[in-house]
Amino acid sequence: MNTGDDPRGELSEGKTASSGEVEKLKAKMQNMQLEIDILRETLDVLKKDPGIDMTLLRNAEKAVVVDALKNKYSLPLLLRRLELSRSSYYYQHKQASAPDKYESLRCRIKVLFADNFQRYGYRRIHVCLAREGKHISEKIVRKIMSECGLIVKSKRKNKKYSSYKGEITPAVPNVINRDFHADAPNRKWLTDITEFAIPAGKVYLSPMVDCFDGMLPTWNISTVPDANLVNSMLEDAIRTLPGNEQTLVHTDRGCHYRWPGWISRMENAGLQRSMSKKGCSPDNSACEGLFGRLKNEMFYNRNWSGISLHQFIEILNNY
Numbered sequence: 001m002n003t004g005d006d007p008r009g010e011l012s013e014g015k016t017a018s019s020g021e022v023e024k025l026k027a028k029m030q031n032m033q034l035e036i037d038i039l040r041e042t043l044d045v046l047k048k049d050p051g052i053d054m055t056l057l058r059n060a061e062k063a064v065v066v067d068a069l070k071n072k073y074s075l076p077l078l079l080r081r082l083e084l085s086r087s088s089y090y091y092q093h094k095q096a097s098a099p100d101k102y103e104s105l106r107c108r109i110k111v112l113f114a115d116n117f118q119r120y121g122y123r124r125i126h127v128c129l130a131r132e133g134k135h136i137s138e139k140i141v142r143k144i145m146s147e148c149g150l151i152v153k154s155k156r157k158n159k160k161y162s163s164y165k166g167e168i169t170p171a172v173p174n175v176i177n178r179d180f181h182a183d184a185p186n187r188k189w190l191t192d193i194t195e196f197a198i199p200a201g202k203v204y205l206s207p208m209v210d211c212f213d214g215m216l217p218t219w220n221i222s223t224v225p226d227a228n229l230v231n232s233m234l235e236d237a238i239r240t241l242p243g244n245e246q247t248l249v250h251t252d253r254g255c256h257y258r259w260p261g262w263i264s265r266m267e268n269a270g271l272q273r274s275m276s277k278k279g280c281s282p283d284n285s286a287c288e289g290l291f292g293r294l295k296n297e298m299f300y301n302r303n304w305s306g307i308s309l310h311q312f313i314e315i316l317n318n319y
Contacts, residue, residue, distance in 0.1 A: 034073060034077070034081060037069055037072065037073075038065055038069065038081065038082070041064075041065045041068045041069060042057070042061075042065060057082070059084060059088050059089075059091075059092055060092050060095070060096075062082045062083075062084045062089075062092075063084065063088075063089050063092035063093065063096075065078075065082065066078045066079065066082065066084065066089060075089075102140070102144060105129075105134065105136065105140075105144065106144050106148065108129070108132075108134070109125055109129070109141065109144055109145060109148070109150065110148060110150065112125050112128050112129070113125065113145070113150045116128075116297065117297075117298075117301075117302060118150070118152065118153065118301075119152060119296055119297040119298065119300070119301075120152070120297060121145075121152050122138060122141045122142040122145050123138060124297070125141055125145065126138045126141045129141065152296065153300070153301050171253060171258075171275050172273045172274060172275050173274065173275070174250075174274060174275060174276060174277060174283060175248060175250070175272065175273075175274035176188060176190075176248060176250040176274045176283075178282065178283060178285070180211045180285075180286040181211065182210070182211040182212040183212070184212060185210055185212045185213070186210065186212070186217075186240075186241055186242070186245050186247050187211065187212065187246075187247065187248065188210070188211035188212075188247070188248050188250065189208050189209065189210060189211070189217070189237070189247055189248065189249045189250070190208075190209040190211065190249075190250050190251075190284060190286055190287040191206065191207065191208050191209065191230070191233070191234075191249065191250075191251055191257075191287065192206075192207075192251065192252055192254075192284055192287045192288070192291070193205065193206050193225055193229070193230070193254065193256065194291040194294075194295075195225070196295075196299060196312065196316070198304035198307060198309075198312055199304060199305050199306075199307075200304070200307060200308050200309050200312065201223060201309050202223065203221060203222070203223055203309060203312055203313060203316065204221070204222050204223070204224070204225040204229060205219060205220075205221050205291075205316065206219065206220045206221075206222075206229050206230050206233045207219035207220075207233070207287075207290070208233060208234075208237040208249075209286065209287050209290055211286065214286075214290070217236075217237050217240045218233055218236040218237045218240060219233060220232055220233035220236070221313050221316055221317065223309055223313075225256075227256060227259055227261050227262070229256070230256040230257070230262060231261045231262060231265060234249075234262065234265050234266070235265065238265070238269045238271070241269075246270070246272065247271050247272070248271070248272045248274055249266065249271050249272065249273060249274065250274040250275070250276070250284060251273075251274070251275055251276070251284070252275065252276045252281075252283070252284055253275055253276060253277075253278055257273075257275070294319065297319075298315070298316070298319045
């Protein structure tokens with residue numbers, strides 16, 4: 001072709017070097033696509049977070065990703081990229097096809113989780129299994145529940161009931177000082193009031209908690225948070241005490257524990273009073289923990305429509 005005076009001149013033929021650059025670019029694009037595909041399968045199949053560090057994947061998880069992509073990429077390429085040896089890959093396949101030695105336990109855990117309204121975490125399920133004579137580590141229970149997707153739903157945020165009505169009578173010192181350990185029963189007791197709001201109305205629970213084992217010597221339930229709720233509970237608790245017990249009873253600064261009825265009953269029984277600081281729930285955290293567990297396991301995320309107050313009180317008593 002005659003270009004005449006065209007300053008651009010003639011086009012030069014392609015060089016070997018430029019073909020090599022194209023090949024490098026193609027290889028780079030293939031590597032990038034491989035990275036994208038591995039990440040996609042990690043998110044879709046393994047349900048990992050987008051920011052997952054691929055080096056933290058277990059061999060069993062890497063094997064799953066390899067299986068998902070081996071029809072698109074060669075096995076050696078996938079194993080090399082995921083830093084998984086061929087022997088480990090085939091070992092994971094063998095393990096996956098082996099009989100599940102926890103099959104019966106897995107089924108029982110699912111039943112316990114469902115029977116308890118999907119409110120029991122692995123620790124509570126572990127206790128239930130132990131009561132049935134099935135002694136297995138908490139770690140195994142947690143692993144099985146995780147594999148089966150048995151996740152306790154988070155609780156709803158409700159306004160906490162407060163019985164504080166001001167400094168009605170002089171407060172007493174915080175003798176317990178967040179030391180909720182007791183070497184024997186009836187040494188340290190905790191109490192508080194919690195509220196349950198259902199469509200039929202409100203119910204109030206006043207328990208006495210023994211710091212020795214977390215058990216309740218007694219409790220009282222009412223539809224009215226009055227003095228009788230706590231005073232009758234205290235009287236029942238006092239009747240459970242052996243003679244000459246020097247029991248410390250810790251409360252918050254609620255009005256029920258500042259009224260003359262409570263104070264006189266405490267003094268007549270020779271019980272020592274202790275009070276939390278104002279507005280400081282950690283000072284009675286062991287009792288607050290009981291309420292939290294109770295509501296997570298028995299109350300939250302359940303439909304209480306059509307349940308009367310009497311029926312709810314019976315359910316709460318049974319729990």
